[in-house]
Amino acid sequence: MRIGVLGLKGSYSEKAAKQWITKNVLENDNILEHCSDIQDVFTLLENKQCDIGVVPLENSIEGSVGITLDLLLEKDVNIIGETIVTIEHCLLSRGKKEDIKVVLSHPQGLGQCRNFLKKTFPLAELRTTGSTSHAAKLATEFEEMAAIASPETADVYKLDILMPNIQDRKHNHTRFVIITRSETTEDIIRSLRPTDSCDPYKTSIIVYLDRDRPGALYSILGEFAKNNINLTRIESRPSKKVLGDYVFYIDFEGNISDDIIKDAIYNIESSVGMLKMLGSYPELNSSCESN
Amino acid sequence: MRIGVLGLKGSYSEKAAKQWITKNVLENDNILEHCSDIQDVFTLLENKQCDIGVVPLENSIEGSVGITLDLLLEKDVNIIGETIVTIEHCLLSRGKKEDIKVVLSHPQGLGQCRNFLKKTFPLAELRTTGSTSHAAKLATEFEEMAAIASPETADVYKLDILMPNIQDRKHNHTRFVIITRSETTEDIIRSLRPTDSCDPYKTSIIVYLDRDRPGALYSILGEFAKNNINLTRIESRPSKKVLGDYVFYIDFEGNISDDIIKDAIYNIESSVGMLKMLGSYPELNSSCESN
Incomplete structure (x- = not known):
């Protein structure tokens, strides 16, 4: 594949x-x-x-x-x-720490090391790349450049690890x-390899609520609560139509092939503006996973 | 002040x-x-x-x-x-469009113009700045640099507007x-100037739910629903403890000085791990606002 x-x-x-x-x-x-x-x-x-x-x-x-x-x-x-x-973000460079003037990484890498950067390189120029590994590749060009990337990329691009584990939180x-x-x-x-039958599943959906129906989110969550379906995540993103209008990304335990999940989705679908089913897949970090 | x-x-x-x-x-x-x-x-x-x-x-x-x-x-x-x-993001520079090799902006500015950048400057280097106006100031240094910033900053830093309204959505x-x-x-x-008494208020809180209590978010939303308090926004952020653990930012209509809001907050506070009251303040985009 x-x-x-x-x-x-x-x-x-x-x-x-x-x-x-x-x-x-x-x-x-x-x-x-x-x-x-x-x-x-x-x-x-x-x-x-x-x-x-x-x-x-x-x-x-x-x-x-x-x-x-x-x-x-x-x-x-x-x-x-x-x-x-x-x-495990590291600061990688061909040069020395005191010579670094530019730090490159993916926006997430820069964000995860925000406090580190502000403290250690308050004057450095920050550049965005499409991925942390691209940052490592670009950092090979000049000694005054450093990348925030994985220790593996240091090997690949022959860069020195100037500082290991620089993200703002240990974990x-x-x-x-x-x-x-x-x-x-x-x-x-x-x-795919057949999943161990004890593996629990998780389902991801996206819903767009009717703005004119206050309590719509509550009624959706009610569908899950009344069936004891455990939500693992709920996240909003702008609908990009007007400010204050959102779509919701909801993850919950269960498989769309289970009747209880099928019924809940059916009920939710009839009360929202749009529902997109992203899929059901084996959930990580479950008790099964640690075996 | x-x-x-x-x-x-x-x-x-x-x-x-x-x-x-x-x-x-x-x-x-x-x-x-x-x-x-x-x-x-x-x-x-x-x-x-x-x-x-x-x-x-x-x-x-x-x-x-x-x-x-x-x-x-x-x-x-x-x-x-x-x-x-x-x-109204514009592309600002001292140089010409065909010479641009570097585009600078705040990460939000780059994100709001992502499709534009990919289409118009697929090879440009993207640099992050602390604000869009800093990007404009930096763009004065070299002709091959352009900033994504407001038309006002073009005047302030004597830059040309190479392209107006470049964000990925009109609004x-x-x-x-x-x-x-x-x-x-x-x-x-x-x-402050006294608010028109007809101005409705909005209240913002942050809550951290007990992970071990499934349905905790539903029961919080229930407090709002049963009192007909309209939620205007719900947003999650990582708690930064472990992956999959979140704090929720909730905005709703009403003033903490109203008894109904005070009671709801009291009930919610007793069922969550942490509640931070950010404040009550006049809401924009209401019918009052447009007068």
């Missing part, structure tokens, strides 16, 4: 893809397609240049990755899995989702 | 501050203190170097400003007002909040 990942060799997305492949994919001849930014992963998928995409969804320090949420709504894709990667994790084109979702799921 | 705003002369925050001052502040001798980033506005306020701060909270295209949400939780501040600014608005140190909040509110 051809798997589109964000960034170059050594990127966190590559790590995420490898983690997920090891656990889920049977065949050995998988090709990683490296993409320059998140949008490119979706484009590659859309253009049938890859079968699966791996993109970051949320980080434990800096929160949601807005562009991923937006594209999950816009594009005709499903989520078929998730994986969590431990993030830093990013959740990646595994996506497919909707038309191929079922075929791809069938080709 | 000394008012801390994000960015330099011509910034959107300056515009927000002026809009709010005109409507709310009695005295004429107000001094604007320009800050290099959002964190600096909070620091200036904390160090008593200003009395009021004006910071962006959410944008209709790119969503929440994460650092503002985080600092509203961390710092001992209150919200005393809000104002909405129409955003682009940012909501700014007006903040004070908690200890001075009441004095400052008393010094």
Whole structure:
């Protein structure tokens, strides 16, 4: 299978893809397609240049990755899995710490190290790249440049780790989702290693509420509560129509093939402006997962 | 009063501050203190170097400003007002369009023009600045640099508007909040121009739910629903403890001085891990507002 990942060799997305492949994919001849930014992963998928995409969804320090949420709504894709990667940002450079004038990273990398940067490099120029691994590659150009990226990229691009573990909180994790084109979702799921039957499932949906119906969000949550369906996440994004108008991304435990989930979705669908089903997939961090 | 705003002369925050001052502040001798980033506005306020701060909270295209949400939780501040600014991003430079190699802006500016940048400058290097107005100032240095900033900053920094209205959606608005140190909040509110008594109020709170209580969010929303209190916004941010653990920012109609709101807050407070009251303040975009 051809798997589109964000960034170059050594990127966190590559790590995420490898983690997920090891656990889920049977065949050995998988090709990683490296993409320059998140949008490119979706484009590659859309253009049938890859079968699966791996993109970051949320980080434990800096929160949601807005562009991923937006594209999950816009594009005709499903989520078929998730994986969590431990993030260990390092400051990488060819030069010395005292010579650094420019720090490069993905906006999430810069955000996760905001306090570090303000304290250690208050005068440095900050540059945005499409991925942390691109930042590492660019940092090879000049000694006055440093990248915020993974220790693996230091090896790949022959950079020194000037400072390890520079993120603002000790624990830093990013959740990646595994996506497919909707038309191929079922075929791809069938080709995966069978999941341990004890694995619990999680379902992701996007809903757009009617603005004129106050309490609409409450009534949706009521559908989950009355059936004891556990919500694991609720996140809002602008609808991009007017300020103060939102779509909601909701994750909850259960599989769309369960009757209880099917009924809840049916009831919710009839009371909202739009419902997009992103998919049901094995949940991580469950008791099963730790076995 | 000394008012801390994000960015330099011509910034959107300056515009927000002026809009709010005109409507709310009695005295004429107000001094604007320009800050290099959002964190600096909070620091200036904390160090008593200003009395009021004006910071962006959410944008209709790119969503929440994460650092503002985080600092509203961390710092001992209150919200005393809000104002909405129409955003009209332009591409500003000393050079010509075909020579542009570097585009500078605040991460929100780059995010709001993501499709434009990908289409028009697919190879340009993107650099992050603390504010859009800083980007404009930096763009004066080289002809190959362009900034994404307001048309006002073009005048201030003698830059040409190479392309007007470049954001990815026609309508682009940012909501700014007006903040004070908690200890001075009441004095400052008393010094403001009295609000028209018909002006409705909005209240902002932050809650941290007990993870071990499924349905906790539903039961909070139930407090609002049963009292017909209209929610205007609900937004999650990582608690920064572990992935999948969140705090919720909730805005709703009503004033904490109303008995019905006071009772709801009392009931919610007893069922959550933490509740921070950010404040009650006149709501914009109401029917009163348009008079």
